[in-house]
Amino acid sequence: MKTHPIHPRNIKKVWTVNGRKVSDIHVAAPILEPGHWEDFDPFLVMMEDQFEKGAFDVHPHRGIETVSFIIDGSINHYDSATGDGGTLRKGDLQFMTAGRGVLHNETPADGESVHMLQLWVNLPREHKMTEPRYQNMRAEDVPVRHENGALIRVYSGSSGDIVSNTLNYVPVTFVEMTIDSGASVTQDLPGSYNGFIYILEGSGQFGENKVEAKKGQALWLDSVAAEELSGIQVTANENLRLVLFAGEPLNEPVVARGPFVMNTEAEITQAYSDYRNGVFHKSN
Template identity: 70%
Template sequence: MNIESARSIKKVWTVHERKVSGVHRAGAVLEPGFWEDYDPFLLLMDDRFEKGAFDIHPHRGMETITFVIDGSINHYDSVTGEGGKLKSGDFQFMTAGRGVVHNESPDEGESVHLLQLWVNLPRKYKMVEPRYQNIPKIAAPVRHEEGALIRVYSGSSGPVVSKTLNYVPVTFVEVIAEGETLVRQDLPGSYNGFIYILEGSGMFGKNQVQASKGQALWLETADNFDMSYIEVAAIEKLRFILFAGEPLNEPVVARGPFVMNTEEEIEQAYADYRKWKFLTQNK
């Protein structure tokens, strides 16, 4: 294999927010159903909501990455029997594994703006013990470059490495760059990846695609190379997140909050949930 490749941008799209309910608005950054294209990612939602938008609900066979952009959220889970609070800039990596029941809700009268990404679990880890990793903003390692800050929530950026545990190798970084700053993020060549812009505008990739707040960009593949990198030139103050991960190349059967490899496994997940096994198995 060749050593390193500069990545181009394959496609750009604008995320459109829609009203889900009187207390919930959401935009699909990654629409569900494109399992092969987005592998190992399943969906990414940009959510703005108040208390009552979600009720207690289960998951199996996947992981969620929750990143709070603004506000705060209280979370409860059946793994610990308690929960906690995530604030602006905090990150949570939840491994549902064989079964989790949880809920996420802001305080009464408050609202929260967050991103939630669903990551598929490999077949051999579908039924692992559930696990929660809560990383406060101040605990995430940071890489400083001239005019830029790269906060590393998972994976690595240059010499800076996160301690987040992954069943699927995932890189998750937040980049904040001043105008006229050039930032480079390295990635294994085999990873699929994308960028979502939270503020500002810039030129992205080898082909210098211009994009701005509210747009997402899918990275061109570089699977013939050991390593790759994406370069971003900030036109004005720019804030974006980048997710990239190792594709699983496995069948995906998803129904509601469960993501498995076969229809039979999905049916079993629903049967187990109806029998309260998600609540009893972790005690």
């Protein structure tokens, strides 16, 4: 079997994520700030939220996919357009393709607090108005890659020989790594992918340039030649838990307003008109 060399990636940037109190029942921390469309492509924004019932109301989306990862607690989800619903628990993941439009809500049970990450992934122009779709992945069903001192849950894309069956309109790799103190592991990625890491627990060294980072910090991966197979090395200074997201850039114009992300101002205006006229309540 022919193998290709893996070109190591550096870490380009490290930043500390700070939460702010939105209300007595909601603390929000932007990991990827909105507005950096070209830099983060295909990603738009990622938030870390800790909240209770009532923090969010029913709200619409169009033109994106959301990736919701439950760090702790459980959340009930309902979509009034498709009738889809259910409960997501610790370690579960939901890929929601908003496409032409969904109207949904995510809410914890009474008296329960939920800790979760939500990433918005841009949809390509040709799939902006696709049919909505939900993919719920239970923690116990996620394929796992085992290395010496490391466990990698592959929610989307691949890690080594382990491949997820998650469907994506934009190729996206999402893995959760749990690494024992002193252990090292390398995550392979296409050279064309943009990507980042967010540390949930512990500390470590990251990339070929051995950047030090710890819990509550995010790291943006440096680029390599698009045609290369790349790898990002992680070494745990202490027991380490992190999430890594990487994806293929779209290189398309982005016009975002509120919960809608399209390619033109006219499409945003149409999205708001459709929402006001109740189109998001209907399924084709």
